[in-house]
Amino acid sequence: MADIMLRPDLKTAGGEVCDIMYNGEFVGTLTLVYRESDRLKGAIHLEQQSITIVNKQAVYDFAQSYIQDVIDALGIAECEVTVSYSDYDFVIVTDHAVQPSPFQEDFINSVDLLHDDELDYSWLREDLSLDEEDSELSPEQLDMLEERKKEQGYELVIVNENRSSVEYHVYDKDAELIAEAVLHIYGSEVIGDISWKFDPFDEEMDIVTELMVDDFNEEQTDSFVFHMIYHGETVDTVELTHIDMLDLVDDIQSEDDMWIPMRDDYSIVLVRDDLDTLSYEIYQTSYGDLPIGTATVDISSRQLTGFIDFREPGDSDDRELIATLLLDELDKEKEYETFNLSMLYRNKLIDEILFETEQYH
Numbered sequence: 001m002a003d004i005m006l007r008p009d010l011k012t013a014g015g016e017v018c019d020i021m022y023n024g025e026f027v028g029t030l031t032l033v034y035r036e037s038d039r040l041k042g043a044i045h046l047e048q049q050s051i052t053i054v055n056k057q058a059v060y061d062f063a064q065s066y067i068q069d070v071i072d073a074l075g076i077a078e079c080e081v082t083v084s085y086s087d088y089d090f091v092i093v094t095d096h097a098v099q100p101s102p103f104q105e106d107f108i109n110s111v112d113l114l115h116d117d118e119l120d121y122s123w124l125r126e127d128l129s130l131d132e133e134d135s136e137l138s139p140e141q142l143d144m145l146e147e148r149k150k151e152q153g154y155e156l157v158i159v160n161e162n163r164s165s166v167e168y169h170v171y172d173k174d175a176e177l178i179a180e181a182v183l184h185i186y187g188s189e190v191i192g193d194i195s196w197k198f199d200p201f202d203e204e205m206d207i208v209t210e211l212m213v214d215d216f217n218e219e220q221t222d223s224f225v226f227h228m229i230y231h232g233e234t235v236d237t238v239e240l241t242h243i244d245m246l247d248l249v250d251d252i253q254s255e256d257d258m259w260i261p262m263r264d265d266y267s268i269v270l271v272r273d274d275l276d277t278l279s280y281e282i283y284q285t286s287y288g289d290l291p292i293g294t295a296t297v298d299i300s301s302r303q304l305t306g307f308i309d310f311r312e313p314g315d316s317d318d319r320e321l322i323a324t325l326l327l328d329e330l331d332k333e334k335e336y337e338t339f340n341l342s343m344l345y346r347n348k349l350i351d352e353i354l355f356e357t358e359q360y361h
Contacts, residue, residue: 041079041081156170194212309345323353
């Protein structure tokens with residue numbers, strides 16, 4: 001399966017420009033300008049010489065899904081995005097202009113966006129109860145699992161069941177179907193496929209795994225093997241027992257009690273200054289020489305906006321510390337009143353923090 005991603009180039013409160021990457025190569029640009037609860041306009045331009053006609057549809061599907069997520073997140077009422085697949089006619093830049101070349105357009109097409117209920121908005125979840133029947137977890141462990149499930153908001157529904165198999169649908173808090181599972185029971189072993197409607201995070205796979213394990217009687221079931229499927233391909237395989245689940249909860253509790261992020265483990269380095277836009281690389285000592293994320297901040301006004309694109313998301317405490325360190329660096333560059341910081345991982349919003357000046361000055 002091709003690796004398609006958006007690499008943010010510039011993002012403000014009212015718009016964004018992203019490079020479209022296909023198997024690590026630049027193939028085009030996505031540009032969006034929007035106003036919350038109102039309008040979104042933009043363009044997708046693919047370079048004809050960089051991607052074949054066969055592969056371009058996969059890129060269009062990916063970009064269309066991303067745009068739908070933006071519509072859902074901002075409550076957009078009206079959207080218009082044009083798509084082109086061609087050579088560039090010419091490019092206007094700050095210092096010089098590229099000379100015109102023949103414009104060989106294959107087609108220009110408007111994106112026929114999917115209806116709101118056809119794509120998921122899955123990073124915000126809540127309101128899931130935990131069935132405690134036949135469980136040997138302690139009350140503290142049960143509370144911890146229930147809290148994690150509430151954060152995701154998944155609900156498990158049995159749609160078909162017999163003595164040798166069971167089929168589930170998994171829904172989010174908006175009653176959107178996000179996964180389907182077909183599990184086969186072989187004595188004390190359960191083996192099956194969980195088919196996702198989106199490319200799941202590890203945490204999302206863990207939560208669904210816990211839900212399904214909890215639904216089985218631990219006295220009759222010894223082991224589980226779940227194949228996580230997305231677009232017909234296996235993205236992960238989970239093998240565990242009820243004892244593994246108890247150990248997992250103990251590990252999570254231990255990590256929560258012991259781990260405190262250290263300021264000295266992180267460094268923020270300014271790598272680009274475009275007057276109104278600053279770019280930083282974020283490094284973690286334990287991660288090595290490669291940055292764990294890139295921060296882009298719009299400083300054109302006293303109300304700063306920015307985002308961090310994480311390669312390694314860490315947890316909320318890590319992200320809060322990184323945001324504070326970034327704030328220290330911004331103090332050296334500009335006086336400001338507020339700073340609204342969005343945090344992304346795999347082009348999905350995972351956290352957002354608002355800083356106000358009076359809290360730090």
